[in-house]
Every structure is written in C-alpha cells, then in structure tokens.
Amino acid sequence: MSNSSCDAHPWRVDESSFSWDGPGIAESVFALANGYVGVRGTLDEAQPSLSPGTFMAGVYECHPLSYPEESYGYPEHGQAIIGVADGTAIRLQVNGVPLDIRETPPEYHERTLDLRSGTLRRETQWVTPAGQRMRLVSTRLVSLTQRSVTAIRYEIEAVDYAVHAVIRSDLVVNGTALRVDNADPRVAHALEQPFRSWFGRCHETGGLLVHSTRGSLIGVAAAVDHDVHIPEGGHISTHGDDDQVITTVVADLRPGEKVGFTKYLCHVRSSDDDPADLEAQVLAALDGARERGWEGLTADQQSFLDRFWDGADVEVGGDAELQLAIRFNLFQVLQASACLSRAPIGAKALTGSGYSGHTFWDIEGFVAPTLTLLYPEGAAHLLRWRASTLETARERAEVLGVKGASFAWRTINGHEASAYWPASSAAVHLNATIALAFNFYALATGTTLTAINGFDVLIETARMWASTVHQDDDGLFHLFGVTGPDEYTGVVDDNVFTNLMAQRNLKAAAAACEAYPQHAERFDVSPLEIGTWRGMADSVYVPYDASLGIHPANERFTTYREWDFATDPGAYPVQEHAHYVKIYRRQVIKQADLVLALWWCFDAFTATQTARNFSYYEQRTVRDSSLSATAQSVVAARVGHLDLALSYLRETAFIDLRDVEGNSHQGVHLAACSGSWLALVSGLGGLRADDEQLHLAPRLPDKLHRIAFRLRWRGQRIGVDTTRSGTTVRLLDEGGQKVPIWIDGTLRVLTATHPVTSPLIVPHPTTEPPRQPPGREPRD
C-alpha cells in the first residue's frame, strides 16, 4: 500500500498532489461533464496537450469495419465518438509572447477539481520573458442542471508592470481530430474531419456554428458568447466562418489591472431536427445560460451537488486519500449521468475517446447499481437508453440465430460494433447483466419495470436464453460455446457465471410476468412460456469439481494446464505476450469470472465453497482488466480477508488518480470508478439487496477506523456508519416509512426515529490469505 498522504483535502483533487506522466491524464481526470456534454481537462491555452476536445453523448461517426476474412453476421460498420465543436481554448499573448508553461515555468501553477462546487479552478502566476509578472485565474464548469451549458470564468491580472494583452477565445469544429489507431485508412478518413458545416454566424462577442456528421447524420449546434470586463481602451471583436468563431479581447493593463470574461458555451444535438431548429435550440440554451449568469450557474451547481452528496457521501476514517478517491469516483459517475438523455454512457463516459466511446455491459453491471442507489434518475436515463435499442437487439438475435433479443457488446447507436466475436457475440452473459440491472432498479427504487421500459427487456432476454440453452440427456440445461467475463478463456461450455446469470434472468422475467399478467399478455407471454422459463432456471447445470472442492469457471476449467508464471511470458497484460490459441485453454484468468459469480450470484455457493473458490481463482487471476479488482475486493471482504479487500479497494479507487493501468489519458475507467464504491459498500459494508430486502454485514479492516456511506432505498435516504464500536443505520429523511433491514443475518426494522445499531463482527477466515500470480499483487 502506498503511503497515504495525510494532507489530502477531503473534497479537492489538486494537480500538485499527483505526478502524472504527460498531460493526458490530467485531461481525463479534470474533464468536466454532465452526461450530455463533456470537455477534456486541457489547459485554457490548449498546450501542452495530448488530446483536447469536447464530446457529446450519442454523437459519433460510422466507419467501415473490414475483415481480412469475412464471415456471416460480422458487423460491417464501426462507430466512434468524435469531438464536437470545441470552445475550451482561450489563448493569451502578453506583449506578443504566448502563455505556454513549457516555455516559461510558472512561479505558481495549480489546478483543482472541487467535488462540492463541481468546478475546475486553475491559477497560474508567471513572469514573462520581459519580466512582467502575470496572474491567470480561470474556473470552468459544465452545468449539472442545464445540460447544454459550459461556462468558463477567465481573468488575467498584470501584477507589477503594464502590459499589452491579447486574448483569443475559440469555438472550432473539426479542430480536435482523434488519434485513429486503426490501420485501415478508410477509418481515419471517416473520423478525421467528421463534420460537414451547415453555417456559422458571429457578432461582436460571440457566434454559433451548425454542422452535421457526414455518415451518421447527427446535427450539432454550438454557440458561444462572452460577458467581458475590459479596462478602458480595450475592446472585443469576433470573426469567423462556417467552421470557427474567434473572439479577440485586446487590452492595455496597468499594474494591478485585470481583464477577463465569462465565456458561455452551449451545445445541442439532434438526429431529427434541421439546421434552423438546431440554431434556435442552441440560442435558447445560450439565453438561459446568460440569464443565470456565472453566479447563478455556480450556485445551481453547488446546490445540485449538495443534494447529491447529501444522499451519496462516503466517509472513510483512517485513509484520507481513499476517502478523496472514492468521492472523486462518485463525482465521475454523477458527471456521466446527470443530464443523460437518449444516449449511452461510454466506458470512459465523456472524459475521453477511449474504446471509441462505446458502452459495454460493465456500465449496466458496475455503474447502474451505484446510480440506482445514489442517483436513480441517472440510472433511469441509462436503462431507458438501453431499452431503446431493443428492436436492434431483436434484429441481432435473428442474425445470431436465437429468439428474443441479443444486445450489442460494444455500441453507441445500439448496433453491434465488435469485430471479434469470441469476445463479444459469444459473451452472451451481457444480456443477463443488462436485464438484471433493470430488475434491480425496479427493486431498489420501488418503481415498476415499465417506468424504464424494462418489462420487454426482461421478456426478450428470457426468450433469448430459452432458445439458447440446450437440455442434455442429464435433464439439465447447458450453454455451449460461450465466453464468460474472463476473456482469457473463450468459447467454452457451461461457464458457471453465464449459466447462473441466465438462470436469474429467466427467473426475473417469470416473476415480472407473474406480477403483471396484463403486461405479460400484451407481450404474448403465455403461462406455458413462464413455466418453461422457471423449469429451465431450476434445471440449469452448474459444473462442480468435487475432487478439488471448487467450481470450475466452466466445464473442465480445472483440468486445463496451469499457466507457468515462472517460464511463460511474465509480462502483463498476458494477451500482449501470448496467443489466444494458448491462453484460451490455460488456467490464467484475465478478470474475475467465477469470482464475479461469487458476488453477483452469491446464493448459489455455500460459505465454504465461496472461500475455497476465491482462494483457487485468486492464484490464477492476473487482473489484466480494470473490472477485476472490484469483484475481488468484494469477495475478499466477504470471506474475511479484510486487508486484501482494502488493497483491492484502493487499487480500484485510484485507477485514474494514479493511472494504475497506464491508460487513463484515454478517459477515466467509469466502471472501476463506480466499482470502488461497490467494493466499499457491497464488500466491506456487506450490502446486498437481492431478496427485495436490504442486507448489511459491515466489516472494518485494521487500517480503517470508520466507514460511513449513504444510499437511497425505495425513495428514502439511509445512512450506514461503522466504527470499531459497531454499526449504526439511520433513516435520513424525516417522516419516512419503516424499512426492514438485515444486519449480519438479523432482521431489524428501521424507522425515522429509531436508528438501528449492531456490534462490529471481526471475521475469522477459514482460508489462508490467498496469493496472487507473481507481479500481480494488489497495486494499492
């Protein structure tokens, strides 16, 4: 475990606290977003930079996917998120010399992301080559309450000498090209200049640009205005064309004098509306922003975040860095979803273009539960988007030769964009994760599935499973030729995780149809079909290796050759040093698979099996995926290895702040961010909610003296506070309903007036602390 710096501010991420390698990580960590629009955390003056840009959820371009060997049902088109018109650049010249911190190391330079105010503040003081001391303060926000609005407060001061300052503030389309790694030149061609400009307009203090993607035909309008304060003699002017709006502020500053402005940026998108509509919408958004003004926008931001933290905050006693990291991670989850609408949440949300902006099953698996318990509105938006792709998923099911619906492994528009079927179309488990995210939302919020269009998602995924499973001579139902979450073990038979998740999907669909027979009838679900689902679910085959006393991740897994960590390539990730033909049938695990089943399908395993399974897989799991540590942390906690649980929790929590995977410059790892909260509350807190009631089993590792968290359960806020003295659970809303809650297996009833307390249990694990593969100890 790294030394915790005890002076970590509990709510602020300061750049100076970290030593990031290159500007890319700061661009991701300091990205601001609201689920509708996101801006990378590039410096105002645009340099140094790795990949600046502004993204909008659901704004992507298509490109050809070509295969050296084609086959039936391979997707023909990829999708990639693209940078929209970017207005973050504000370039400064002082007496003809541009501000560039690489050329002129500043006397003082700090950037701070404030998780309570929802702003990124930057302060830089430097001395120009001619000796004039200057100070720049800028504050940036992407509004969590007005989805189109980004605002930047920018101000410079001539500290000790008179200077001539020129500030150039941009809004530019097609100016932030993605790095396209694809060797097919047609991909770069499609993505390099993705927008066709409709028109641009400008006036003295700003202007607007309206454009549309060439292939996917998505219209985008961006508008900018500046509310300036200029000393006498200075002036502002704007020029531009269809691709850019450039506003220039010129001022002579006397010592101590300042010049600056509030820059309002607005973005709207639509696939339906014509350019004139887009123009009207973006101007309306701009009017709204100016009307609130900088003070109003920051007040709204603060107030929105106050409400969020009031129901979501986490306190970690004894580890200030971890405390900050989890808050940062929850901020990312909120940023990804606050104003989400009719678009997916990408694996990197709107903080970068990693994974081409695609969403994966991990969003439903690792982000939706957190949102459901902390910000249900965000979960609802996310799930409604997925439900909106149901028709596409039905078409895909037909291509794959199954009934019902089969959702895309990676996508922005709902269509499958994965080019490698053994790790996508074969990873059929994703459908269960998606379906059960809907189910959990309804359960935890106390609303109905139909509110999030989830009823038919459950039915159609159940139909997919029913047409995929195969009843063997043993009378049990099998799933052959699938790939589980562990992508180092592909195209296998009877993956335990997949089989158990299919079982739960079938049961949930049956239960929903039984609870709402009129809906079931509308979807032509007969009692016979429901009975079939239940029968299949009850007879799902779960392989077990009796000689080892553990569950093979899939049939025969425990008979595979062991990975020879001593002489086989020891470098990680394994997939970059060994061929699939070798990896697929070795006992080397990329990411929690059976261990994920121990968490998500915990009731399929006895406590002894859970402990033995965890030990077995721990020695074989290399965590080459950032998704892994969360599950390992949760299960480590549940089997009583609290130090290990904390280590994995820290690894997950610092995934981006410490660039654990070395690729945070592509955007934050949203699922792992969310996973750090799940590791805390589901692992150390022991939270479960599977049988429609809340369960807790709080544990405290030696290094922590307190864990407190909050969550929303069926409309009420609940606070859980664990110290060495025990756990107190409170209803945080006055006049609330009573809530039954299980603590360490005992049913208690929580009311607004009566908190519940319970002593802290110190676990006595039945297994030794497990070892990891060499070089894959927790990176905490």
Add this chain to the structure above:
Amino acid sequence: MSNSSCDAHPWRVDESSFSWDGPGIAESVFALANGYVGVRGTLDEAQPSLSPGTFMAGVYECHPLSYPEESYGYPEHGQAIIGVADGTAIRLQVNGVPLDIRETPPEYHERTLDLRSGTLRRETQWVTPAGQRMRLVSTRLVSLTQRSVTAIRYEIEAVDYAVHAVIRSDLVVNGTALRVDNADPRVAHALEQPFRSWFGRCHETGGLLVHSTRGSLIGVAAAVDHDVHIPEGGHISTHGDDDQVITTVVADLRPGEKVGFTKYLCHVRSSDDDPADLEAQVLAALDGARERGWEGLTADQQSFLDRFWDGADVEVGGDAELQLAIRFNLFQVLQASACLSRAPIGAKALTGSGYSGHTFWDIEGFVAPTLTLLYPEGAAHLLRWRASTLETARERAEVLGVKGASFAWRTINGHEASAYWPASSAAVHLNATIALAFNFYALATGTTLTAINGFDVLIETARMWASTVHQDDDGLFHLFGVTGPDEYTGVVDDNVFTNLMAQRNLKAAAAACEAYPQHAERFDVSPLEIGTWRGMADSVYVPYDASLGIHPANERFTTYREWDFATDPGAYPVQEHAHYVKIYRRQVIKQADLVLALWWCFDAFTATQTARNFSYYEQRTVRDSSLSATAQSVVAARVGHLDLALSYLRETAFIDLRDVEGNSHQGVHLAACSGSWLALVSGLGGLRADDEQLHLAPRLPDKLHRIAFRLRWRGQRIGVDTTRSGTTVRLLDEGGQKVPIWIDGTLRVLTATHPVTSPLIVPHPTTEPPRQPPGREPRD
C-alpha cells in the same frame, strides 16, 4: 447420378461436352501448367474472358493484413499469387475486323484438352461480316520437361476469299490484374500493379521483359520469340517498352493460303539473382525451346505423359465420363507438380488465383499421397518445399507458445497468412498431416526421410505435440481448444481426429529416431524424449459415447443441439447463413472430420464402430467443403455402401468439369481432383499401406463392371485390375523384387512372373444406407 454420356472420349476433354456458365470455368479447366509456370485457358484472342493470366509457383506479393481488433500473434502481412508477364494473347484482325466469337458466332468452334499429348487444341471456323470464311487452329502446351517453356502453335487460313490479316501477339507485364475482394484499399494497391519493370528489349521477332515485385522482391524474366511462316509480301515486326513486347504479323492471304507461327514463351523467377542474371537465364531457356522446336517439344510432352500414364492410368468400366474425369484430375495433379521447385503447390495449383494461391494442409493430406504413389518426384518436390519452411514454423511455434514447429495454415512463403485463428492456428492437426505425408513418402518409395528433409519435420512436430498435450488426472493426454478439420465445430476439446493424428505423429517420430539413432542424436533427441513421445502416444485420450455407441467428433459433440435442417436456414453453405456463435456448438458438420479419422486412422476403430460412426455423421455432414466427399466415398466403400461410395466418387471426380461448387472459375480444386483417385483406389480398391505393406480390398458397385489402376510401390509399378470375376494384381516391371501384398486380409506374394488373383467380395453392410441432410444428397 447424371446420365453418363456414353460417347465421352477416354482421353480428351472437349468444351462442347460441357455447358459451363461463363468463360471462367474453361479458363481453369483448360489451364496448362507444369508446377513452375501455368497459363489460364483463355482464348488466344483474350476475349471473352473472366480472368486471364500466367502464374508462376512462388511468385507472390505481400499486402497488409489489418484487423478491426488486433491481437498478439496475428499475421501482419498477407501474401497473394500475382499474374506474371502474360504472353498468351494473340489477337487477330481480318480486313480490319477483330475475331470475337461473341460478335460473330462461329460455324465451328471446339477446344480440346488432350490428356495424352498434354496440349490444348483449338479450332474455330467463322465467316467475317464481309463474308470471308476463315479457319483458326492453335495448339498450346506448357512443357512438362522444360519448366520455363510455354509454346503456342497458331495458324489461320483464308478458306474461300482473299483477306488482309493482322496478328498481334503480346507479352505484357502488369496487364492481368487480380480481382481483389478485400475491402482494405491497401490490399488492392499492393496487388494491382505488383511489378516494377527493370527493362525490356525487343528485336524483329520477339523480345524480353525483366521485372520484380515491389514488396516481396521476387525477380521475374519473360521472353518471347516467334518462328513464323508468312506468305510472300507479309512481314513480322516487334516493338515494345519496359512493360510489353508486341509482335505484329501482317499478311495478305489468297484463298487456301495460311499464315502462322510458333510462339515460344519462357519464364524464369528468382529471389536472389539480379536482372542481368534473369535475362541470361530466360534467354537460355528460350534458346532451349527454339532448339527443340515445336515438333521436339510436342514429342517430349507426349513421351513424358506416356511414361506417366504407364504408371498411373486408371480404367473404369461402365462409366466413360468418370473414366475421363479421373484422368483429367490426375492430369491436374501432374501439371501441378511436374517441374515444381522451391515453391508450394497452391490449393488451385497454377490454374487460377483462388485462395490467393495459398497452399493448405490438404495438399499434404490429399495430393501428396497420390503423387507419392504415381509421381514420386512431384511428391518429393512438394515435401522438400514444406521442409524448407521449417525454420519459419519454428518461429511460429514460439509465437504460439509451443516448442518445436508449427506450420502455416495458409501460405506461399512459409509465413502464416491466415487472419482467423480459430480456423487456422487452432487447427493444429495440420502439423500431423504434414509430418505423416513425409512418413508415407519414405514408406511408399522405400527411400529415407532425409532424402526429403523429413527427419527434422517429424521431430519438430512431435516436439510441438509433446508441448501441447496435457496430461489430466485420468493419466491420459488431452488436447484442448483446438479446431479439427470440420470448421463448423471450432475451438473444442479433444477432437478425435486431432488426437489420433497427434498420436501417429508422435509414434512416427519415435520410430524414425529409433531407426536412425545417429540422426536423432544430431537433433538432440534423447532416448528419454523418444520414450516420452511413445508414452504420450500410448495414452492419448479418445472420447467415446457409449450410450450412442459412436465416437463424438470431439468431447461432448454428441450432446450438442441438433441442427434443425427444417427450420434453420436451409441454404448452403451454412456458414453464409448462420453465425459462428451458433454453428460452432451444433451437430452440423462442414466436412468429414471424425469420418476422415475413420479413413486415415482406421485402425483406431472396430468395423462396427466405423459403420455406426459413418451412419451418424453422414446425417449431419453438409459437405460445404470440396474436401469432404473424398473421405465420405472412401468410408462408404469400406462399410459396404458401394452405391453411395460411387456417388461421392463421382461428385469429387466432376468437381471442376461440372463446376460442382460453383467456383471452378477461380481454379481447379486440386485436393478434390487428387481425392477422386484416392476415393477410387483407397475406397473401392481398399488400398492401405499403413503397416509398411500394401493392403487391398477391391469392391465393385453394381454400376461398374471394372476398375483398373496402377501405382508405384518402392520403385516398382503394380497393376490392379478388378472385374466381377475377381481381382488380378500384377508387377508391371520385368525382373522386379517380390512384393508381399494383402488382399482382403490374406497375405500374398507378388512377383514379376506370378500375378496374384483373388475373387471379388460382395459386401453385406451391417447398417442401412445412410441419409444425408436435406438438399445435401451426393451431387453425382
């Protein structure tokens, strides 16, 4: 079964006997080659044409292979055979009107491939728009004795009126671009104009071109000369540049007068020599051709083929078409190999650019045995080429994480060029097929493995198997995550064919090392290593489904869901109508897999098992590969279903003459061509040679009254002649050694003076004639 046209000439393929769809099939069927150079059977006047061209074995260009999702060990470069300088075009104008049979339907038009003279003769008579009757006779050969030489005898006659004739005879490089289906534009870029010209020269009657590929740096020189006979007043002239040599013959013909020439074309290739060397080599070849002259070349051709047929001919009494087809197919096998040197035999040999000119394991599996028994020199060339790729195969083994060597699934230069690993790198069985082809050559010719550089091939493949197999708790050796010959069942565990072939590979390597201990020592093979190979071979796991009494093609195959031929897409090939994710775990078989094991590893199965297995797989095999029917024919014969055996034999035999697969325009299916002979002698003839002795078990279907074939066994020619009266086996060479031979299980001894006779056995099959999937009855 189609009606046999009883008037099929026994040695001639006449175009008029077939109704091919478009000019492409004739271009393949009438292609002439010698294993070094090959020319497509395009008409002299170059039109109508689908894809004309001249190919040379081993002359290819590289191109990028790019993947939408890259992974470790994926090949980065593809290879594709490319057309070299083409000299087949001889265009004719009569009184200013070009000969084009599409414009002016001829009075008479016939092309004939003569399998005894090894020539393609063409005769056309037509009346020009102005009413002059003309006759054109041309004869083409690619010399089977002088590898560089193609010769064309071309002559026209003005039958009834005086005409002015202009004949333009070309040699052109970069003139026959391939159709490039790859969507990646860089592939087309690499292949469209593959040659860079070094220089060209010409003189009055011909010239030469020297050039080299841009990427693979293979030098090619082509030279042309014309030996003309021109009526008085006519003349010949040649002009050209670095890319072409154009010879023009002009003559005024009186009625009954002729003009024509012999065109000598020579090609040489080298990766090492400089342009001046290439020029000298090609001119020497041209001198050699002119020195022999047309009469000499045709006499050599005839004499070479007389010798070949004398040791290889097949007679089929009662089916004249089948008789012709098998001779045509043997001619293809000979054409592919006669002058082969330091290059592979592609799946289409030199008759077309299908499969990019790549060689596959089926060449060793289905062509090498035929060559070994009929034209061992060709087999030796083929195997020596494969042995020359051993170092590359060692490098590939390292990438795949195994020891020893792993040969390429598809290649021209030895490097893996397959872009889809589940059907290539996972199809590890190919290594056993290759190794055992070396073993069979040594066995059948009575020479040593070292003569074909096969010793280390056996050792290195055995080492690959030894490092790939995995000993399980049952003490048996398993192979996990492989793909067998059946590409509709991918990435499976314990494929029976693969396991049995690995076993044989290990045993053969052990036996070779024991027989030649000094070689073994040179390759550091210790007695311990040999013992390990034998131990592994003895303990290979072979799955068996006791309840069904059959062998699952791989572990659990018989528990997969059945393919629903009624409601699942009924269209073939299945892979164009269903996704791999569905196909891979269904009981639908693309091509003989377990059934191939019944043939190649027959001693692993009892007679009852063979019969039951065949019936089971017959109902599930859709023959979406042209390789399948051969194995099905052989096994059908062995289990006594002789009518079915004949039906599959005919399907295989007519694969190209009747364009059974609809893709013969891309070149002939060489493995299936060779397979038709194997189906005849190994199936109906019951030929086996596995325990170092010859075995026969001749059978006659009702529709045939005689089968006679010849083969070479340890340097001696043997003739087998089966009629209803029984079988006679003769040594065809005087003064030969005595040969032990088993006929229907009885050991006999054959000497030059004493033929062996045996009565014909009529089988009584223990199973009903099996049924095929709907729509996949034999296409005979």
